[in-house]
Amino acid sequence: MNIETSPASLAGVSEAEWQIRCDLAALYRLIAHHRWTDFIYTHLSARLPGKEDHFLINKYGVNFQHMRASDLVKIDVNGTIVEETRGLSSRDVNAAGFCIHSAIHMARHDLMCVIHTHTAAGIAVSAQKEGLLPLSQHACKFYNRIGYHGYEGIALDLDERERLVADLGQHKAMILRNHGLLVGGTSIPEAFLNIYMLERACAAQVDAMSGGRELILPPPEVCQHTSDQFKAHEHDEHYAMVWDAALRLIEDGKPDYRS
Template sequence: MDALRAEDAAARALGLGGAGDAEWLARCELAALYRLLAHFRMTDLIDTHVSARVPGQGGQFLINRYGVLFHEMRASDLVKVDEDGRALQTGPGATPAQRVNKAGFTIHSAVHKARPDLHCVIHTHTTAGIAVAAQRQGLLPISQHALKFYGKLGYHDYEGIALDLEERERLVAALGAHKAMILRNHGLLAAGATVAEAFHEIYFLERACQAQVAALAGGQELNLPPEAVRLRTAGQFGNDNASGIIDLAWQAALRLIETEGAAYRC
């Protein structure tokens, strides 16, 4: 956040729809997250989406303008929408017609409306994520990365492209009290109380799926840790936030896109 706070003045200079410092910082963080997902190849051309609440603005969140690639995302490319999907003013030259992926709105608005504890939501269509989403057994407890989600992962059955707003109730029910979910035959979803936590969740979930695909491809019998070890490991991961690991990892990840300078903070 220290690097992002240096851009406070840019918010006023650009006059992003009257956005205050808090909203501008949220925009910068979210744009950085988009670029990090591109860095780790968690993209699907212009599809999939990441969102974050607008601080102090109940019912409003930021999401990508449809058509912008993740690696080129800027703070000013993010569209502010309300709970009904209406695009609000987002910056110089912005128009109410700025396009948001309709399925993206359905998925993200469902979580934001039902889970006030979650600030940021990530949805991906990676090869490994889709592969595990297509496997009946779901995520197997075969790696340390997977054990982070042991007993803490929701599953939502595929209903087609998420264009029906009525699906939101079922999405939320499947997520339950968890912060991550596998959308069967579709992809992954992860969220967090902060952008840093959401990134941590999707990074480990993606890596767990990659490990599972590779392990199954080996054609050998898999070794599963005993139940007691699974539960203990899941509990150990629960201490990451308290010990500052999540924020430490986020700051380290931001250095991966330092070569881009202030590009995403425009």
Template sequence: MQRSVRNEVSAEEWEVRCELAALYRLLAHFKMTDIIYTHISARLPGDKDTFLINRYGVLFDRMRASDLVRIDVDGNILESDPSEKPVNRAGFTIHSAIHQARHDAKFVIHTHTQAGIAVSAQKQGLLPITQHALKLQGILAYHDYEGIAVDLSERERLARDLGKKYAMILRNHGLLTVGRSAAEAFSHVYYLERSCQIQLAAQSGGAELLYPSEEVIQKTADQWHERNNDVKYFQTFWDACLQLIEDDICDYRT
């Protein structure tokens, strides 16, 4: 276990570390991990483009605030001994692209779930067939697959494709969401993942799918948009989810 860095960082950074560690634990709780091969990041307070990402090799259900690694958008590990805290190269490419382009994106979540990858491989992408999916209407983007994300030139296209939206399906790869808070980023990935799961379940039944009218689709999207602008909506959901990881043997806030 890594030593605690609580007394070595500011109170503001420690708070961000705890929220990011909680996100890792919640992805593990909802089985949205790919063992060690996906990542979540958080922008650090201040003017510089620096962020936190996971120490490569730590299981998500064991992630602690002290396991997180300070890194900048140029790939420099900002730790006293960088060899002790390696990071995933592809994770750096994806997350640095978003943090560099979107300063409002305080948290960035990337997943490789079975349902998410399956829908990412479907030509039509996410279908507007459920209330869950309509939450993403208007805030969901797509990015074409370019191979394992280790080519830094892909950062420009990742940022361009996401634009000002809050969720993105990485074709043939997985899912990505961003948020102005941990609560918002998690809410988006939860609904995107559930939408993918439900879509696959509906398709597996073999029956013809029922689509709401364009008028109802837009009405529902507008209703969700109102909630997406309500900080209390995200916070209430986040506070409830945190109760799911309160009894973990190793506290994420260490």
């Protein structure tokens, strides 16, 4: 392909940014594929390389299953859109999405991608006093490795960002009480695997507790051992293998997410 007619060149962005746009659009479609959406009301974001502290977030109102690379909006940590040539306005970015995601991106430069969901299972577990229980292998991944943030209303107050960051700490996953789930990753593939495991853990917990029978919890030392086993597989090669398999689930989507 002639570099002057490449998708990145036509969009007026670098090849690196275009690849991130394509991967983030694919992530939106994977979230839709797994039915983890809440219509247009949750958000996935990705930090762009460079010193400008720019990141991509969804254009408000686009259904996740239709998300394309060109639908993503580039903003800074103040919520200002930095794409003057596309005719975008502040209404194209959800204010609550900006508040939550900018908080994490500003404080945790190691987390390139941030995912926030409002699934039934995630909300249910967020409303349970015990939080995430080590009831399943999926849940044990997060044993002693997950934060909790108390509900403060719709995330429109920018001063909540400090508390969001403090409650996340050094973790890559957090339960937002009475609200939903949040995960981050050093890459888009890692963030996808983290939300996959956390969503599966919450769904299993809701199903197990709905059975009305006494539940079995593994001993703490087994939970910790399992968490350590998961941690040993947290590397780029494993994330890439999972990501490649996941992309095959959405390759027949129309229009192409890479457009």
